[in-house]
Amino acid sequence: MATGTPAIDGSGASARFKRSRSRHLFEQLIGLSLFACAAVTVVTTVGIVAILLAEGLTFFTEISPLEFFTGTRWTPLFQSAGFGVLPLVNGTLIVALGASLVALPVGTLAAIYLSEYASPQIRSIIKPVLEVLAGIPTIVFGYFALTFITPFLKDTIFPEIGVFNALSGMIVVGIMTIPMVSSISDDSMRAVPQELREAAYGVGATKFEVVTRVTFPAALSGIVASYILAISRAIGETMAVTLAVGATPRMGFDILDSFQTMTAYIVNVSLGDTPQGTTEFRTIFAVALTLFAMTLLMNLISARVVQRYRERYE
Amino acid sequence: MADSTNSNGGVAVVDEQVADERDAAVGASSSGRDFRPTLGAAQIDQQEDTIEDVAVQIDDVGLWYGAKKAIEGVSLDVQRHEITALIGPSGCGKSTLLRCINRMNELIPGVRIEGQIRVDGDPLYGSDVDPVEVRRAVGMVFQKPNPFPKSIYENVAFGARINGYKGNMDELVERSLRQAALWDEVKDQLKESGLALSGGQQQRLCIARAIAVQPEVILMDEPCSALDPIATQRIEDLMQELAADYTIVIVTHNMQQAARVSNRTAFMLAEEDLVGRLVEYGRTDQLFTSPNDSRTEDYITGRFG
Numbered sequence: 001m002a003t004g005t006p007a008i009d010g011s012g013a014s015a016r017f018k019r020s021r022s023r024h025l026f027e028q029l030i031g032l033s034l035f036a037c038a039a040v041t042v043v044t045t046v047g048i049v050a051i052l053l054a055e056g057l058t059f060f061t062e063i064s065p066l067e068f069f070t071g072t073r074w075t076p077l078f079q080s081a082g083f084g085v086l087p088l089v090n091g092t093l094i095v096a097l098g099a100s101l102v103a104l105p106v107g108t109l110a111a112i113y114l115s116e117y118a119s120p121q122i123r124s125i126i127k128p129v130l131e132v133l134a135g136i137p138t139i140v141f142g143y144f145a146l147t148f149i150t151p152f153l154k155d156t157i158f159p160e161i162g163v164f165n166a167l168s169g170m171i172v173v174g175i176m177t178i179p180m181v182s183s184i185s186d187d188s189m190r191a192v193p194q195e196l197r198e199a200a201y202g203v204g205a206t207k208f209e210v211v212t213r214v215t216f217p218a219a220l221s222g223i224v225a226s227y228i229l230a231i232s233r234a235i236g237e238t239m240a241v242t243l244a245v246g247a248t249p250r251m252g253f254d255i256l257d258s259f260q261t262m263t264a265y266i267v268n269v270s271l272g273d274t275p276q277g278t279t280e281f282r283t284i285f286a287v288a289l290t291l292f293a294m295t296l297l298m299n300l301i302s303a304r305v306v307q308r309y310r311e312r313y314e
Numbered sequence: 315m316a317d318s319t320n321s322n323g324g325v326a327v328v329d330e331q332v333a334d335e336r337d338a339a340v341g342a343s344s345s346g347r348d349f350r351p352t353l354g355a356a357q358i359d360q361q362e363d364t365i366e367d368v369a370v371q372i373d374d375v376g377l378w379y380g381a382k383k384a385i386e387g388v389s390l391d392v393q394r395h396e397i398t399a400l401i402g403p404s405g406c407g408k409s410t411l412l413r414c415i416n417r418m419n420e421l422i423p424g425v426r427i428e429g430q431i432r433v434d435g436d437p438l439y440g441s442d443v444d445p446v447e448v449r450r451a452v453g454m455v456f457q458k459p460n461p462f463p464k465s466i467y468e469n470v471a472f473g474a475r476i477n478g479y480k481g482n483m484d485e486l487v488e489r490s491l492r493q494a495a496l497w498d499e500v501k502d503q504l505k506e507s508g509l510a511l512s513g514g515q516q517q518r519l520c521i522a523r524a525i526a527v528q529p530e531v532i533l534m535d536e537p538c539s540a541l542d543p544i545a546t547q548r549i550e551d552l553m554q555e556l557a558a559d560y561t562i563v564i565v566t567h568n569m570q571q572a573a574r575v576s577n578r579t580a581f582m583l584a585e586e587d588l589v590g591r592l593v594e595y596g597r598t599d600q601l602f603t604s605p606n607d608s609r610t611e612d613y614i615t616g617r618f619g
Contacts, residue, residue, distance in 0.1 A: 119423070120423070193460070195456055195458055195460035196460055196462060196463075197421070198418065198421065198454075198456060198460070199456065199460045199461075199462065199520070199523070200462070200472070201418065201421060201449060202416065202418065202449055202453060202454035202456070202524065203449065203450070203453060203472060203473030203476070203477075203523060203524065203526075203527045204446050204447070204449045204450030204473060204476065204477055204527060205446070205473075205476050206446050206476075209476045213472070213476065214462060217463075217464075218462070218463050
């Protein structure tokens with residue numbers, strides 16, 4: 001915050017160059033308030049991690065980590081309490097995997113279209129629409145899954161589908177993350193120098209060959225980064241899956257049935273009547289800590305990939 | 315059969331004029347007609363200056379970027395297995411003209427081209443002409459070395475692979491790299507990235523990549539402008555060797571380079587209307603020592619540009 005440089009012998013400034021005290025104060029004030037804003041993010045992060053760790057570690061003094069991470073029965077609120085988190089992880093990963101199966105291919109192909117095939121006019125229409133899609137509140141997607149997708153699936157393909165089911169959750173979370181995949185992939189493909197495309201055209205490549213053999217491979221790191229971010233987003237998604245997938249923690253892969261994701265569990269307990277300060281209540285911190293570790297890992301991987309992507313062309 | 319040079323004057327959509335252009339082309343290329351600059355008798359060379367074997371025939375070519383006309387009425391014949399240089403100040407349309415010869419300009423939205431260009435008499439423009447096939451016959455080396463972010467080997471093999479080359483790929487890669495005078499420097503690192511090479515080596519890699527497709531014509535768009543003098547020297551030597559097997563058209567900002575390497579030189583200029591036109595075309599020694607047009611003389615003596 002030191003803005004002034006001391007005069008060599010402390011005095012002797014002529015009136016012309018004399019430092020204005022009020023201006024100096026003002027500059028310092030500006031610097032301080034900007035720092036305060038930046039500090040909020042750091043303090044918040046540290047605070048959240050600290051609370052997660054404190055409550056989570058308290059939980060792990062009551063329930064052994066071994067039981068927590070390997071148990072396959074999650075019934076913390078029942079008489080015969082089971083504290084195995086795997087059913088929740090199972091639900092979360094199933095939804096994330098299914099959502100990826102929707103978002104990654106569709107997002108990638110949309111990005112290829114936008115960056116390589118679309119005319120500027122069409123692009124100028126689709127881009128904003130994708131941004132609107134990205135801006136729709138996730139609770140709306142959950143509602144959409146519950147009131148439209150599930151009934152539609154029941155009437156058409158899967159009559160036996162439950163009111164709450166993983167499949168509709170996968171579809172909406174997938175749709176929700178398409179903009180993330182397409183927008184980052186589009187950016188990274190457009191960042192591929194035009195000279196590379198011309199080089200390929202220059203030896204007689206067709207447009208499809210240019211895209212598949214030059215543009216896409218050259219942008220691959222950015223595209224993979226978008227995948228990881230999208231999966232990470234799908235893992236952390238809350239409201240849509242709470243509404244669509246339901247609240248049945250279970251192992252298995254029957255996607256027509258209800259599951260419970262880690263986030264949905266946290267919602268249920270937070271909104272329920274579980275008394276604070278109990279082991280039952282602290283489960284949400286342990287679950288949140290696990291979730292945090294998972295998404296943090298994904299984000300770290302993505303940061304590595306993006307970094308490699310930056311070093312790409314020279 | 316009429317002289318094809320001006321048989322389709324005026325602004326015509328390329329597609330519509332293909333049929334008669336092709337008829338004209340057959341006559342023109344088989345007769346091996348004399349080179350006649352379309353710009354007036356004053357420029358017709360006194361010495362032997364005929365093009366016996368026309369590899370590329372540029373016929374009254376004009377080009378628009380949207381509503382803006384960039385070049386107009388350019389006609390010239392390129393002699394087979396020679397180096398032809400296009401020179402002129404910035405914005406004269408020499409690169410634009412060069413990129414017409416392998417239909418590279420069409421990658422830019424809003425470009426419209428009139429006139430016709432033929433390689434061995436075959437028209438390059440027309441509704442039933444595939445630009446992909448054109449570019450396989452007319453290769454290109456760009457201003458900035460642009461190897462793919464792939465291995466040296468894959469860079470050279472790229473064109474052959476997409477063209478379904480059935481022969482021995484290792485041999486083709488070695489032959490192309492030898493022709494590009496790069497083999498000895500890279501033969502032990504073929505699996506390494508092309509981007510790890512120096513600028514001059516990268517440019518020779520790009521030349522190897524272009525010749526691996528076995529084109530007839532190689533276009534070079536200021537291939538040395540990003541290189542140091544020693545690397546430039548090597549590329550120039552290489553061009554002289556390649557001219558034995560390929561017809562080369564080079565755009566250069568550097569008049570000394572044009573004088574050093576080329577057999578023939580075309581001088582282009584965009585005057586007040588900013589539309590590039592061919593001012594003078596002839597043997598390089600002739601054009602540099604006794605130009606016919608005062609504007610050529612002004613340019614080569616450094617009075618502008």
